[in-house]
Amino acid sequence: GAVVSQHPSRVICKSGTSVKIECRSLDFQATTMFWYRQFPKQSLMLMATSNEGSKATYEQGVEKDKFLINHASLTLSTLTVTSAHPEDSSFYICSARDGDRVFDYGYTFGSGTRLTVV
């Protein structure tokens, strides 16, 4: 089945620094990728939809200058948390859709990145 690789799985950074998270589709081309944020014991919150070759579409309330998304190829999307602060600490998850193969596969998720800002 479809596989999405997300790195790093865990990162600790100092307040004020930037962190880049990568999301790769390993065996399919993902024209659309999604980025989520999840707080402990809560559901996933969609942050933005990333389309290859175009600007990401951000959900209301998500700062696009804070969370930079780049989807330069059909297999890679990156999320950069700029000038991170402790309140940005969270679990970030990406997902990708393999074109017409949504049925029987759904959307494939990465394993998530635990970001801790100290």
Next chain:
Amino acid sequence: GESVGLHLPTLSVQEGDNSIINCAYSNSASDYFIWYKQESGKGPQFIIDIRSNMDKRQGQRVTVLLNKTVKHLSLQIAATQPGDSAVYFCEAGANSKLTFGKGITLSVRP
């Protein structure tokens, strides 16, 4: 977006029993439904999906039932095992972005 919710926040079942997890959705135009499972510290994992032109679909130990009349979706897990312990999310949409419900925690008692 889609408004999707789950009736109960937690469900505790005895190992070996069948589990039923329920979900309600609000958009009657939804034509595609997915169930996901998320274990602690991991990303969601696809379980099973169903299109609106079906009312039942079976997988390995899992069955999804769709009642479009009352906009209700359920996931049945047969012979629940300890490895089934996780948070379960349903999602409804139409080739759109995913909007997850709050999630229900399934706890399997030994």
